[in-house]
Amino acid sequence: MVNIGIIGCGNMGEAILRRGLQETKFNFFVCEKNYQLIGQLKKRYRIYKNFRIFSEIEKVLDSVQIIIIAVKPQDIQEVLEKISAFIKASKRNYLIISIAAGIKINYLEKRIFRTVRIIRVMPNINILIGKGVVVLKKSRYATSKDLEMTKKIFNGLGKVIQIKKESLMDAVTALSGSGPAYVAFIIDTILDAAAKLGLNRKLSTELIYYTFLGTLELLKNENFQTDKLILKVASKKGTTQKALEIFEKNKLSEIIAKGIFSAFQRAKELAHK
Secondary structure, eight states: OEEEEEEOOSHHHHHHHHHHTTOTTEEEEEEOOOHHHHHHHHHHTTTOTTEEEESOHHHHHTTOSEEEEOSOGGGHHHHHHHHHHHHHHHOOOOEEEEOOTTBOHHHHHHHSOTTOEEEEEEEOGGGGGTOEEEEEEEOTTOOHHHHHHHHHHHGGGEEEEEOSOGGGHHHHIIIIITHHHHHHHHHHHHHHHHHHTTOOHHHHHHHHHHHHHHHHHHHHHTTTOHHHHHHHHOOTTSHHHHHHHHHHHTTHHHHHHHHHHHHHHHHHHHOBO
């Protein structure tokens, strides 16, 4: 059995826990300081024999070989101090998996110890339904075995992608990390327009859902040749062409690109070095 600790059990931490509890080879030891949430999690997962939860981080550290850090960036300093102190006292050697946004590998190494084995992970919110994007970057001291174990933990949560350069993580954050919000914003804008056209909410949401779903599948089948799909739909002087002309006139593509670039810049600013 592999004993895994999850430090912080908010949306992302719980998604990992819920998926991992299905694996009979994993035991989970959760540390959560919110007592109300502790009560909810105990009730939610009481049927699982491979689940334990504590408010003290030391009880988790004493029981595991792998630590998943799933706290918010503003809470990470205290967590790293406790992990570092425990390692120094116990001489333990953990695999550290961090999903804390913006926290770089170098930052973790400096505050735990230099040769600690680390896998940095950037999941997006879609892991809540097992349809997420999970991007991995291993540290120089993490082994191929550590990488495979991390992939096994996250495999059921969506598409797992490994990158070689950590510098790409800010771009990943701006694209897949923030991406679900962009999609939701665009859909909300279309739904508002649909309401003004007289469509009721139930009908318009069905139309949007199946249109987005089908379009993505079609693009996937055609190697994401977006320009070819646009040409197939937009006949000359037709309805689609009129809409595209308005998008181009108002520089919609530039606005979207500027938004993504702004998210990228913000990710760089927030990154702990």
